[in-house]
Amino acid sequence: MKKIVILGAGPTGLGSAYRLHEMGYNNWSIYEKNNYVGGLSASFRDKQGFTWDIGGHIIFSNNDRFNRLVDNLLHNEVLTFKRESWIWLKNNFIQYPFQSNFHMHPDKELVFECVWGLFENFQKKGCYKNFEEWIYHFFGEGIARYFMIPYNNKVWACPLNRMDYNWIAERVNVIDIRRILKNIISQKDDSEWGPNNTFRYPLSGGTGGLFNRFLPYTHGRLYLNKNAVRIAPDRKEMVFEDGEKASYDVLISTIPLHELIDKIEDKPGWLGRSAEEFLWSSGYMVGIGIGKPCPSNKNWMYFPENDSPFYRVTYLSNYSPNMTPGGQFFSFLAETSYSRFKTVSRDTIVEETIQGLVNSKLLKEEERSLIVSTFLMDIPHSFPVPFIGRDDAIRNIQSFLAGQNIYSRGRFGGWKYEVGNMDHSVMQGMEVVDKILLDKEETVYKI
Numbered sequence: 001m002k003k004i005v006i007l008g009a010g011p012t013g014l015g016s017a018y019r020l021h022e023m024g025y026n027n028w029s030i031y032e033k034n035n036y037v038g039g040l041s042a043s044f045r046d047k048q049g050f051t052w053d054i055g056g057h058i059i060f061s062n063n064d065r066f067n068r069l070v071d072n073l074l075h076n077e078v079l080t081f082k083r084e085s086w087i088w089l090k091n092n093f094i095q096y097p098f099q100s101n102f103h104m105h106p107d108k109e110l111v112f113e114c115v116w117g118l119f120e121n122f123q124k125k126g127c128y129k130n131f132e133e134w135i136y137h138f139f140g141e142g143i144a145r146y147f148m149i150p151y152n153n154k155v156w157a158c159p160l161n162r163m164d165y166n167w168i169a170e171r172v173n174v175i176d177i178r179r180i181l182k183n184i185i186s187q188k189d190d191s192e193w194g195p196n197n198t199f200r201y202p203l204s205g206g207t208g209g210l211f212n213r214f215l216p217y218t219h220g221r222l223y224l225n226k227n228a229v230r231i232a233p234d235r236k237e238m239v240f241e242d243g244e245k246a247s248y249d250v251l252i253s254t255i256p257l258h259e260l261i262d263k264i265e266d267k268p269g270w271l272g273r274s275a276e277e278f279l280w281s282s283g284y285m286v287g288i289g290i291g292k293p294c295p296s297n298k299n300w301m302y303f304p305e306n307d308s309p310f311y312r313v314t315y316l317s318n319y320s321p322n323m324t325p326g327g328q329f330f331s332f333l334a335e336t337s338y339s340r341f342k343t344v345s346r347d348t349i350v351e352e353t354i355q356g357l358v359n360s361k362l363l364k365e366e367e368r369s370l371i372v373s374t375f376l377m378d379i380p381h382s383f384p385v386p387f388i389g390r391d392d393a394i395r396n397i398q399s400f401l402a403g404q405n406i407y408s409r410g411r412f413g414g415w416k417y418e419v420g421n422m423d424h425s426v427m428q429g430m431e432v433v434d435k436i437l438l439d440k441e442e443t444v445y446k447i
């Protein structure tokens with residue numbers, strides 16, 4: 001029986017662990033560098049009693065196997081929501097997505113420019129070589145300038161002309177000109193688009209509440225505080241920071257792909273050079289706890305403008321009454337990206353976030369005194385950028401790794417943002433076990 005070792009106990013690693021348990025497989029272990037499980041989908045409770053996620057996390061999926069697993073793990077301890085997501089632009093909120101709702105903005109010059117951009121582009125032939133050109137091509141000058149370009153610059157923190165557009169599918173609402181015209185004429189909000197227009201959230205423990213429920217299935221095989229620092233594929237051995245070693249026949253790695261490559265001993269030169277091409281954004285996630293009841297029923301809001309550092313703010317306390325110390329409190333969770341292309345000061349991000357909330361009229365100047373908790377999470381890997389050349393790089397790297405009995409999967413392990421959500425990650429973890437043990441084709445992560 002092959003010894004299977006899983007590196008990382010985030011959703012992908014836990015998905016693999018769950019599947020091995022389900023199959024009754026007996027020779028496996030899982031190693032995690034943190035002293036908790038859940039990875040980017042973990043949650044933390046602060047001293048004041050607020051629970052914080054690492055950025056707004058909601059559960060939604062069209063994968064039946066994942067949805068059944070969530071039902072089994074959470075039973076009825078989960079809440080269901082209809083999306084209330086908004087965009088703050090020029091002192092007004094309009095519903096998300098922008099391209100279906102810009103006509104509701106009171107600034108009629110903005111509306112005209114967006115419509116005119118669409119007409120100019122209607123049935124335009126032409127080519128586009130990167131994400132930035134793709135945006136202008138499909139949305140026209142107005143929508144691009146008011147929303148798509150500034151918002152994407154804020155999220156990705158990476159030059160948009162270094163990004164590909166081949167990942168878009170479910171992630172960006174492309175233009176349906178007939179639907180837009182109907183919306184404009186009938187002056188109607190159109191907020192139904194998208195795979196996440198209804199979503200679920202655990203009743204307790206935040207998003208991490210879901211992943212803690214995988215723990216019983218890892219019984220005795222989970223090792224925390226184990227930071228892998230070197231991997232020797234020839235000896236099939238992994239070395240940890242504390243000097244301990246673990247041997248494997250097959251390694252399922254869920255750590256960022258470029259870091260995995262860095263750790264591999266005696267690798268070919270091209271492999272190391274490939275890892276240097278990878279681009280990603282990091283994030284500051286700032287929680288702000290306020291001592292008054294929540295004034296809004298919104299879920300989250302997008303911020304394309306530069307009078308706030310964040311690209312998104314969630315009313316986290318609206319997801320469950322258990323997210324705050326009591327009903328007389330509410331919480332904001334603000335997300336700001338940074339990268340080697342865009343620096344943001346860690347020292348001032350909390351204060352800049354509060355100022356951004358004031359500038360965006362989410363908090364009144366005099367309500368600063370009601371802030372009872374601030375919580376800063378500095379996340380080195382937040383968004384895996386679909387950089388130009390990514391798919392070829394991944395294909396070559398994964399084929400080399402598979403030859404060494406190493407399977408790299410997950411949000412940063414597989415580096416495919418389009419299949420990098422929690423459902424995709426758990427399923428990648430489960431499906432790679434099916435591939436290794438049953439030779440089944442994977443359906444979520446395709447190389």
Ligand SMILES: Cc1cc2nc3c(=O)[nH]c(=O)nc-3n(C[C@H](O)[C@H](O)[C@H](O)COP(=O)(O)OP(=O)(O)OC[C@H]3O[C@@H](n4cnc5c(N)ncnc54)[C@H](O)[C@@H]3O)c2cc1C
Pocket residue numbers: 007008009010011012013031032033034037038039040041054055056057058059060226227228229254255256283335381382383409410411412413420421422423425
């Ligand atoms: C801001 C933000 C918002 C998001 N919102 C949503 C959402 O609304 N809905 C949704 O479905 N998904 C969302 N996601 C995505 C979700 O967080 C990921 O899909 C999921 O956490 C990825 O799981 P993973 O196991 O692949 O990676 P990770 O969660 O990154 O887990 C990898 C694990 O490997 C461990 N590790 C790393 N290096 C080592 C090492 N050297 N040795 C040992 N262990 C190591 C890490 O500590 C970590 O626990 C969001 C992500 C972000 C950043």
